Amino acid sequence: MVCAALVAAGCTTGHPSAVAAPTAPAARSAQATSSGGASAQPHSTSPAPGAATSGDSLFPNDGNGGYDVTHYGIRISYDPATKTLTGTDTITAVATQALSRFDLDLHALTVSSVTVSNVSATFSRVADKLVVAPKSPVADGAKFTVTIRYGGVPKPYDDPALGFEGFIPEPDGALAQGEPQVAASWFPVNDRPTDKATYDITITAPSTLAAISNGVLVSKRANGADTTWHWVESAPMASYLALVAIGNYRVTTSTHNGLPVVLAVADSLPRSVDTALAETPKVLDFLVSQFGAYPFDAVGGVVHNDGRIRFALENQTRPTYAPAFFMTPQDSTTVIAHELTHQWFGDSVSVGDWSDVWLNEGFATYAEWLWSEHEGRETPKEQFDDIYKSGGLPLDPPASPTEATVFGRSSYLRGAATLEALRIAVGDDTFWRIVRGWAQLHAGGNATTAEFVAYADQVSGRSLDTFLHAWLYERGKPTYPTRLG
Numbered sequence: 001m002v003c004a005a006l007v008a009a010g011c012t013t014g015h016p017s018a019v020a021a022p023t024a025p026a027a028r029s030a031q032a033t034s035s036g037g038a039s040a041q042p043h044s045t046s047p048a049p050g051a052a053t054s055g056d057s058l059f060p061n062d063g064n065g066g067y068d069v070t071h072y073g074i075r076i077s078y079d080p081a082t083k084t085l086t087g088t089d090t091i092t093a094v095a096t097q098a099l100s101r102f103d104l105d106l107h108a109l110t111v112s113s114v115t116v117s118n119v120s121a122t123f124s125r126v127a128d129k130l131v132v133a134p135k136s137p138v139a140d141g142a143k144f145t146v147t148i149r150y151g152g153v154p155k156p157y158d159d160p161a162l163g164f165e166g167f168i169p170e171p172d173g174a175l176a177q178g179e180p181q182v183a184a185s186w187f188p189v190n191d192r193p194t195d196k197a198t199y200d201i202t203i204t205a206p207s208t209l210a211a212i213s214n215g216v217l218v219s220k221r222a223n224g225a226d227t228t229w230h231w232v233e234s235a236p237m238a239s240y241l242a243l244v245a246i247g248n249y250r251v252t253t254s255t256h257n258g259l260p261v262v263l264a265v266a267d268s269l270p271r272s273v274d275t276a277l278a279e280t281p282k283v284l285d286f287l288v289s290q291f292g293a294y295p296f297d298a299v300g301g302v303v304h305n306d307g308r309i310r311f312a313l314e315n316q317t318r319p320t321y322a323p324a325f326f327m328t329p330q331d332s333t334t335v336i337a338h339e340l341t342h343q344w345f346g347d348s349v350s351v352g353d354w355s356d357v358w359l360n361e362g363f364a365t366y367a368e369w370l371w372s373e374h375e376g377r378e379t380p381k382e383q384f385d386d387i388y389k390s391g392g393l394p395l396d397p398p399a400s401p402t403e404a405t406v407f408g409r410s411s412y413l414r415g416a417a418t419l420e421a422l423r424i425a426v427g428d429d430t431f432w433r434i435v436r437g438w439a440q441l442h443a444g445g446n447a448t449t450a451e452f453v454a455y456a457d458q459v460s461g462r463s464l465d466t467f468l469h470a471w472l473y474e475r476g477k478p479t480y481p482t483r484l485g
């Protein structure tokens with residue numbers, strides 16, 4: 001199995017790239033910078049609206065400009081009987097321009113009030129945007145808070161290319177997970193991976209259920225028939241990695257080398273799944289031996305029982321797994337290795353643009369090969385040779401995907417093959433210095449493909465541009481790599 005994290009939709013049976021791409025987002029041509037600059041008069045001191053786009057090359061409509069969120073304080077309560085969510089989201093942000101108004105992303109839910117730094121603000125909804133007009137403008141560089149009260153019945157996304165994701169009602173509770181679209185279906189958010197923030201997530205649900213999220217559980221309090229679970233994610237997190245899993249789960253908490261471990265398995269699944277998921281610390285130890293210190297203060301995993309979800313996801317500190325991955329011990333440890341590798345590559349070091357996603361999926365797939373070798377099966381070199389020689393190497397280059405192919409075979413398999421090609425070219429020592437150094441250099445931040453190529457050049461002391469360009473950007477089969485002299 002070469003691509004554990006996607007069931008059917010992706011690696012093994014070919015990505016559904018034949019499916020029509022979603023219609024091009026209207027905001028594609030809007031001028032926004034990846035640092036969140038305003039579309040109008042970025043250098044003016046007179047207040048202007050923040051951009052209603054992230055400027056991302058693939059998903060420009062998700063995310064906004066003009067401010068930088070530092071923290072989300074999200075309190076939700078969920079009633080599985082009516083499928084209704086009630087929430088308060090308190091956002092702490094810094095203005096990156098003088099703001100007359102700004103946008104947040106919010107899908108389907110209804111807003112009842114908005115305050116900006118405790119002063120009531122006017123707001124409106126335009127498609128999946130919540131447009132907030134503070135009573136007086138926010139000064140450039142000012143720290144401000146936005147408190148939004150909202151609620152309703154969340155609506156998941158069902159995209160032909162991306163699949164079923166978002167805040168999904170379940171028979172016993174709900175599950176919020178997806179990539180890239182999920183966060184805006186359960187809280188007002190600057191929904192772009194470049195605006196990372198810390199999170200406090202407080203979930204109130206019936207006491208018979210568990211309510212799992214990211215990071216460390218700091219309190220769990222019963223009140224009448226409900227229980228409130230308070231989770232803290234203290235490292236910067238991209239919005240799509242925020243997790244909610246409410247339902248009948250068997251929850252196990254422990255510590256591993258001082259690290260809190262929270263494992264949860266849907267109660268409807270067999271006990272063998274608990275045994276398989278309990279391999280998480282062992283797989284983590286192996287990955288630490290490969291990539292260096294683990295970047296977060298908690299770890300774990302959630303196996304849900306929703307067969308409609310066709311992928312596993314690297315939610316920060318607590319990946320989510322579809323039950324199909326847990327049929328055999330080999331599959332389950334492979335997918336655990338994949339999602340835990342994303343904790344370094346994807347979660348700690350996050351994409352600068354969605355077209356950089358091979359930096360996530362290529363490394364995570366490469367780790368499946370490392371795990372395979374560790375388990376006495378094929379080595380990365382053997383995996384690479386199999387793919388290269390069998391015609392299994394995707395011809396599309398990994399670093400220039402479309403919205404329809406971003407989670408396709410190129411990002412995964414050719415991404416991993418690119419890393420093995422690099423390893424063959426520069427040798428083991430240099431390769432591992434690049435991989436470990438990359439994880440360190442951008443820990444807690446964002447990075448692009450161009451930065452990766454420049455870093456590989458720097459560490460190796462040679463120009464790898466032409467070599468990596470062929471693997472990353474050029475259609476067709478690159479020549480078989482040789483050790484550079």
Ligand code: ARG
Pocket residue numbers: 005006161162163165178179180311312313314338339342361364407
């Ligand atoms: N990042 C996930 C993984 O670990 C895959 C997410 C795919 N997203 C989607 N909407 N299909 O492989």
Ligand code: ZN
Pocket residue numbers: 005338342360361364
């Ligand atoms: Zn992945």
